[in-house]
Amino acid sequence: MTNDILSISGVGKRFGGLRALDDVNLNVRQGSVHAIIGPNGAGKSTLLNCLVGRIIPDEGSVTFDGGSLLGHSPHQINQAGIARVFQTPEIFGELSVMENVMIPAFARKDGAFRINAWARARERRAVREEAEHILDDLNLWEQRDQIVNSMSRGDKRRLELAMCLVQHPKLLLLDEPTAGMSRADTNNTVDLLKKIAERGITKVIIEHDMHVVFSLAETVSVMAQGTVIAEGTPEQIKASDKVQEAYLGGAHL
Ligand SMILES: Nc1ncnc2c1ncn2[C@@H]1O[C@H](COP(=O)(O)OP(=O)(O)OP(=O)(O)O)[C@@H](O)[C@H]1O
Numbered sequence: 001m002t003n004d005i006l007s008i009s010g011v012g013k014r015f016g017g018l019r020a021l022d023d024v025n026l027n028v029r030q031g032s033v034h035a036i037i038g039p040n041g042a043g044k045s046t047l048l049n050c051l052v053g054r055i056i057p058d059e060g061s062v063t064f065d066g067g068s069l070l071g072h073s074p075h076q077i078n079q080a081g082i083a084r085v086f087q088t089p090e091i092f093g094e095l096s097v098m099e100n101v102m103i104p105a106f107a108r109k110d111g112a113f114r115i116n117a118w119a120r121a122r123e124r125r126a127v128r129e130e131a132e133h134i135l136d137d138l139n140l141w142e143q144r145d146q147i148v149n150s151m152s153r154g155d156k157r158r159l160e161l162a163m164c165l166v167q168h169p170k171l172l173l174l175d176e177p178t179a180g181m182s183r184a185d186t187n188n189t190v191d192l193l194k195k196i197a198e199r200g201i202t203k204v205i206i207e208h209d210m211h212v213v214f215s216l217a218e219t220v221s222v223m224a225q226g227t228v229i230a231e232g233t234p235e236q237i238k239a240s241d242k243v244q245e246a247y248l249g250g251a252h253l
Pocket residue numbers: 015018020038039040041042043044045046047
């Protein structure tokens with residue numbers, strides 16, 4: 001399909017004798033919110049690692065925005081427009097909230113800073129305005145001068161989301177965005193993710209919390225034992241016997 005921003009085809013990965021990924025086929029539509037769910041050990045994180053260059057598949061292809069991702073470093077993949085929100089926030093604890101958001105914003109505009117002093121000043125102002133806008137969107141404006149180490153876990157996760165958004169990714173990978181959160185924080189995160197949906201960024205979400213999955217995703221792919229066993233709308237997935245079976249003994253849909 002021409003409107004797929006990401007196409008994963010026939011991807012396989014072995015760890016010793018274990019087939020962590022086995023002929024994975026998955027397409028993500030431009031602008032959609034696509035969830036990948038599945039019981040523990042299904043291969044979700046391994047697949048995500050293949051998308052960001054941390055793991056190289058043994059076979060198959062991964063195409064993003066018209067080009068192959070395979071053989072590229074995590075940095076190159078990030079530059080190509082894929083940003084990942086990690087399970088563990090990767091932030092600079094000694095710096096303020098604003099400084100943390102400015103770092104990836106400047107990194108994105110890297111080349112522009114070498115032109116001349118005037119262009120640099122203009123760029124700096126534009127970058128700051130963009131950072132301010134995103135902090136406001138993510139309800140972090142009041143905390144802009146706070147040192148990150150002193151923030152709550154939920155606030156740190158929001159900050160990390162801000163740090164991803166300021167890079168203007170074409171594809172945002174969310175790796176269990178609500179892991180370890182209270183129900184209230186989870187609901188806030190869902191609201192925030194809905195709010196940023198207006199930006200039209202394609203999102204792939206790995207998530208165990210079915211409430212989150214069914215509130216956000218338009219398409220759900222279900223993985224089990226290293227492969228995609230079902231795909232459909234949240235309603236189709238909820239009604240699928242095959243999916244219920246894959247989850248027996250695990251999470252309930
Ligand atoms: N680096 C590795 N070396 C060896 N085996 C690995 C490695 N990474 C993952 N595995 C194995 O590959 C399989 C898939 O793991 P993966 O972490 O991708 O599953 P998952 O669906 O993300 O699970 P969870 O929901 O528990 O995070 C598991 O059996 C896991 O033990």
